Amino acid sequence: MTTALATLERRLEANWPAIRAARDRTDAIVGHLSSALSDLHDANCSVVVTGSLGRAEATEGSDADWVLLVDGPSDPEHAMLAREIENRVRAIVPKEVGPTGTFGSIVASHELVHYIAGTRDSNENLTRRILLLSESRALTNPMVRERVIRNVLARYVLYDRSVRSRSGRRQVVPHFLLNDVVRYWRTMASDYASKMWERSRRGWGIRNVKLRFSRKLLFAWGLLAAFAGELFAPAELHQVENDEQFYLMLADLIRSQTDVPPLELLARVVLEAGDDDIANDIFPSYDRFLNVLADPEARARLDAVRFEDALDEPAYSELRDVSQRFRRGVTRLFFDVHPKLKMLIRDFGVF
Amino acid sequence: MKPIGFSTGALAKGDFATGLALQRDVSRIDAVELSALRDHELPGLVGAIPDLDLADFDYVSLHAPSKLQTLDEHAVFELLLGLPEAWPIIVHPELLQTPSLWRQLGRRLCLENMDDRKTMGRTISELRTLFEAFPEATFCLDLGHARQIDPTMASAMLMLREFGDRLVELHISEVGSHGEHLPLGATTRQAFARVVHLVPAQCPLIIESIISAELIERELETVSMLFDTVAQQAAIA
Numbered sequence: 001m002t003t004a005l006a007t008l009e010r011r012l013e014a015n016w017p018a019i020r021a022a023r024d025r026t027d028a029i030v031g032h033l034s035s036a037l038s039d040l041h042d043a044n045c046s047v048v049v050t051g052s053l054g055r056a057e058a059t060e061g062s063d064a065d066w067v068l069l070v071d072g073p074s075d076p077e078h079a080m081l082a083r084e085i086e087n088r089v090r091a092i093v094p095k096e097v098g099p100t101g102t103f104g105s106i107v108a109s110h111e112l113v114h115y116i117a118g119t120r121d122s123n124e125n126l127t128r129r130i131l132l133l134s135e136s137r138a139l140t141n142p143m144v145r146e147r148v149i150r151n152v153l154a155r156y157v158l159y160d161r162s163v164r165s166r167s168g169r170r171q172v173v174p175h176f177l178l179n180d181v182v183r184y185w186r187t188m189a190s191d192y193a194s195k196m197w198e199r200s201r202r203g204w205g206i207r208n209v210k211l212r213f214s215r216k217l218l219f220a221w222g223l224l225a226a227f228a229g230e231l232f233a234p235a236e237l238h239q240v241e242n243d244e245q246f247y248l249m250l251a252d253l254i255r256s257q258t259d260v261p262p263l264e265l266l267a268r269v270v271l272e273a274g275d276d277d278i279a280n281d282i283f284p285s286y287d288r289f290l291n292v293l294a295d296p297e298a299r300a301r302l303d304a305v306r307f308e309d310a311l312d313e314p315a316y317s318e319l320r321d322v323s324q325r326f327r328r329g330v331t332r333l334f335f336d337v338h339p340k341l342k343m344l345i346r347d348f349g350v351f
Numbered sequence: 352m353k354p355i356g357f358s359t360g361a362l363a364k365g366d367f368a369t370g371l372a373l374q375r376d377v378s379r380i381d382a383v384e385l386s387a388l389r390d391h392e393l394p395g396l397v398g399a400i401p402d403l404d405l406a407d408f409d410y411v412s413l414h415a416p417s418k419l420q421t422l423d424e425h426a427v428f429e430l431l432l433g434l435p436e437a438w439p440i441i442v443h444p445e446l447l448q449t450p451s452l453w454r455q456l457g458r459r460l461c462l463e464n465m466d467d468r469k470t471m472g473r474t475i476s477e478l479r480t481l482f483e484a485f486p487e488a489t490f491c492l493d494l495g496h497a498r499q500i501d502p503t504m505a506s507a508m509l510m511l512r513e514f515g516d517r518l519v520e521l522h523i524s525e526v527g528s529h530g531e532h533l534p535l536g537a538t539t540r541q542a543f544a545r546v547v548h549l550v551p552a553q554c555p556l557i558i559e560s561i562i563s564a565e566l567i568e569r570e571l572e573t574v575s576m577l578f579d580t581v582a583q584q585a586a587i588a
Contacts, residue, residue: 248505
């Protein structure tokens, strides 16, 4: 199938080899991991990856952020299963997952579905929930991943509705989802500062760069998904007879975006906007970001650069400049060019 | 009021005679699905049909075997081909290994949506592919299977919208975490209530909840109330 990214690349007569290489590498690793785990099938479990593997952006230095997603009765055997999964994943992707404990463990669907906002939601739960929606891929039993996503979206869309407007117009943008997406973006940005403090700026460079590119891309995905009823709705969505059907269809439409990698979803909207300058700001920049991450030496320098030496480190300095182009493109897309997005971001983005 | 009854297999596993007998004296039952879910049951069931007393049932269907263990695909097809033409033949898509063979059944072939233990027929897109391969086939919507795949029931709603004109039968039960058919629980009833108003008025309801004989009336009441309540709400609206 032709992707929007490929269409854009062709239309602009551009070449984004790092994006293509990362996608191909992701497919290869996901294929290996899926095969390695295939005999661990369980009707109520799915091994899900997020991070670069979930976004189709794996490079040589990528880890495999996996979780054992359980949607069914709890069973002590799940712990044994998780250990076996860890061994098999590490045999293919040796790099350790991050130290926070957010990944590489059992995740019960109950918390993802029931603890949305409120006092029992945690930074970890918010992270897992939004990443499940925005950048996840099932290595085993995709039905379980999809089922949990549908239940999470039910909370956002089916069970949180505004009072109907006097005009009879239905609420097309689910505020609860949008607010959580915005909250997660701000949490990522705040956590960057928190980790600077807690880890004495260790590894700050690569986190800073990711915030400028891949984390920002996740936020863009979240906004586009929350706006899906305005951006991607089939005509029949607005022809359904009653509210229940309308919100079921809206949730289903948003669910279908969870199978689209963030960069591809962004490309679809850029393609629709028809502004080549925006495309030339966004995608070559992102390609350069992935290109640098794929270079082990440059990645190591990003990981090690001292805060005080930032602008003397070529890899960081270059990506900082490139990120400003990426930001300019995304900002113009959302605020200036796309006819629907600029209205949506004005109406829902801040106030 | 929709025709309503049980699958014989739900009331008496592997024993269609008992499954029928248990329903015959229940006044509100006027539909039945004869079950031959295990292929070794099929020859005996087909052989007994001329002598079965089905006078109490306005609607009769037959559920074909879900797996082939003692018969091959052609033998199963030949047995099913001889059934009364008015009976829908409910089939799990995995049985259909030779499509050209099964297309001969035309509208009698009734495809059921599947649970997550199967590899096809589970989602809208998988069903769409199947109906392209079997354009005349009718549709049996298993609400429990649909809810197991999508607890919000959006998929069931979309199936009813897209394949509603093919619908000839509805399967009703709760489906447990290991695919088992159970009596309807409270959350399942709430989920089903989102879509039952989309089920055509005369569509037969076949209950697949595995229950003992003394619970037949209660399960019938539960299912009837689910549809009656929604119908009343629709009438008021």
